[in-house]
Amino acid sequence: MLRAEENQELTRVGPGTPGGEMLRRYWYPIAPSSEMKQKWSKRVRLLGEDLVLYRDRKGRLGLLEERCAHRRASLHDGIPTEDGLRCPYHGWLFDSTGQCIDQPNEPESSKFKERVKIKAYQVEELGGFIFAYMGPLPAPLLPRYDGFVVDNAIRMIGWALVPSNWLQIMENSADPVHTEWLHGHLQEWVEEKAGAKNKYAFSRKHLKIRFPEFEYGMMKQRLLAGHGEDSDDWTIGHPIVFPNMLAVGNGDEKSWRAYAFQIRVPIDDTHTMHYWHTSYVAPPGLEVPQHLLDNVAWYEVVYKNADGEFALDCIDAQDIYAWVTQGPIADRSQERLGTTDQGIITYRNMVRREIDKVARGEDPMNVFRDPAKNVVHNLPLERNKHHYSDGLASLVRRTHARFSPIADEVCKVFASVDKGQGAKAKEHA
DSSP, rough: OOOHHHHHHHHHOOOTSHHHHHHTEHHHHHHHGGGTTTTTTEEEEEETTTEEEEEESOOOEEESSSSSSTTTOOTTTOOOOOOSOOOOSTTTOOOTSEEEEEEETSSSTTGGGGGOOOOOOEEEEETEEEEESSSSSSSSOOOOOOOHHOOEEEEEEEEEESOHHHHEEEETTTTTTTTIIIIIHHHHHHHHHEEEEEEEEEGGOOOEEEEOOOTTTEEEEEEEOOOOTTSSSTTTEEEETTTTTEEEEOSOTTTTTEEOOOOOOOOTEEEEEEEEEEEEETTTTOOOOOOHHOEEEEEEOOOOOOOBBBOSSHHHHHHHHHHTTTTTTTOTOOOOOOGGGGHHHHHHHHHHHHHHHTTTTOOOTTTOOOOOSSSSSOOOOOOGGGTTOOOOHHHHHSSSGGTTTTHHHHHHHHHHHTHHHHHHHHHHO
């Protein structure tokens, strides 16, 4: 358990807080690139600050604090210009650095505008996302993780606004044992109540777990009942990329290969934008329709049913159920951790350690400044993940991917190489 003040240090994300200052050393996805090709501006809330993402008349993106420095009106409905965004209230114009460059009703000789500046943050595009950086300058490099830059990939991005603090979502990723219950036995029970009798790979019992640190964060490795110590899940596992991303392996490297990222973006202390970024790569010789390669699918993940209850037949809704029912900020002073919670303890210690590094004026871990070392970051990842051995079609049906507008097309593309995976799963379940 943690004391209340320790819990606050780890969970608060606003400016000037220990956790918030550490989190501001990283880049965060704030919108899909495709969305800003269709609109001029978008409200963004990130790390407790209200912002406006906009596109100027030259097509360049900028990110400004939402309130104009003049009378504090919103810039969301501002007028784009060649050089920035003009407040619709009195016409003050701000460039992408936040500097006021025009006050049309002030005297021409006035130098007033030179003394007016609002907050502005850097933005970059990568892998179908627009990313923002809110920390001190010079900004570190936007990390080029493999799933964002892999060629010839079918990409899709799901999103859900979750009413819980970012830390309890990340802690769930450091808790491998929950999968056999929340995604295994619970899934089977939900389907049993509906009249079906299924057994899923997720239900297999954990015999060992471990969490070695590595350069990008920490690995999550598990030895499942019936598996040898040469299994991918144990020898490789998958990474928790510090501070806020989980990378997950896929079913069979000879059929479909996927780079699946779960990215937890702290909106404020009690809300997190959760993104599922998936890049599917076909094996050589498999034909993929060009439109699937040219466009990034974007969709909302609906985690509650029409009656307001959690949709517990969906793996990702099961996770959200666990995050949300802990409360907006989990009260860690009331928890009782057991032997299977070693990953949670390890991750909390990492967060605390990196907060201390930032307080000393150092870069935290996983910050990149050398372009030569940022060409691509290939993350260690299990390629024969037992949990996904039910096959792609089964995985899509039971996860966030069911909401993707291209879900059926993706399954159709990989159907010829995916057949037999379900049979393999039943054989080894």
